[in-house]
Amino acid sequence: MRLRVNQRVELWVADRAYAVRVEDVAPTEVTLSAPLEGARPVLPPSGTPVRARVYADDGAWEFRGTVTRSVPGPVEAVYVRVDAGPVPVERRTGARRRLSLQVAVRRLDRWPVRPVGALLADLSEGGGRLELENPWPEPAVGERVLVVGPRSLNLWGRVVWVRPRFERARQFTVGVAWSEDSRPTARRWLGS
Numbered sequence: 001m002r003l004r005v006n007q008r009v010e011l012w013v014a015d016r017a018y019a020v021r022v023e024d025v026a027p028t029e030v031t032l033s034a035p036l037e038g039a040r041p042v043l044p045p046s047g048t049p050v051r052a053r054v055y056a057d058d059g060a061w062e063f064r065g066t067v068t069r070s071v072p073g074p075v076e077a078v079y080v081r082v083d084a085g086p087v088p089v090e091r092r093t094g095a096r097r098r099l100s101l102q103v104a105v106r107r108l109d110r111w112p113v114r115p116v117g118a119l120l121a122d123l124s125e126g127g128g129r130l131e132l133e134n135p136w137p138e139p140a141v142g143e144r145v146l147v148v149g150p151r152s153l154n155l156w157g158r159v160v161w162v163r164p165r166f167e168r169a170r171q172f173t174v175g176v177a178w179s180e181d182s183r184p185t186a187r188r189w190l191g192s
Contacts, residue, residue, distance in 0.1 A: 034076030043070035
C-alpha cells in the first residue's frame with residue numbers, strides 16, 4: 001500500500017475522525033490538508049499522536065504517526081511523521097468506510113413509494129448501514145430499497161438485517177446489500 005497525493009484519508013486526532021487529503025508524501029513524513037470543524041481548521045500541536053486510515057482497492061490500511069508541525073495560513077496543512085505502518089486493518093474487496101451522509105430511502109415494496117429520511121452511516125462495495133428516521137411500517141428483511149443521495153448517489157439493494165433503536169425515538173439501523181448494478185457506484189463513492 002502506497003500513499004499518493006490527493007488520496008482521501010480518515011485522520012483520527014484525540015478519538016475524533018476527520019476527512020482530509022494527502023498533499024505531499026516523503027519517505028518518513030506525510031503532509032495532510034488540515035482537518036476542519038465546520039469552516040474552522042483544526043491544527044493539532046507538535047507532538048500530538050494521530051492515526052490515519054486509507055482506503056484502497058484491496059482494503060483499508062492504517063498508519064500511526066506524530067504531528068511534527070501544523071501550518072496556518074491560506075492553505076492549512078498538518079505534517080505527520082509516520083511512526084508505524086501502513087498495516088492492513090480490513091482485507092476485502094472494497095473496504096468499509098464510515099460516513100455521515102443524509103440520504104433518502106425509497107422502499108420499493110411499499111405502496112405508495114415514499115422517501116424516508118436516513119443517514120448512510122457506512123458504505124462498502126457490497127453494502128451499507130442506514131439509520132432510518134421514523135419509518136412506517138417498520139423495515140423488513142428482504143425489502144427492496146433505493147438509496148438516493150447527493151452527487152448522483154443512487155444505490156439499489158435489499159435489506160439483510162434490521163435492528164430497532166427505540167432509545168432514539170423510532171429509529172432503526174438497517175443493513176443493506178447492494179445489487180450488482182450498484183456496486184460500481186459504491187466503488188466510485190469509496191474512492192472520492
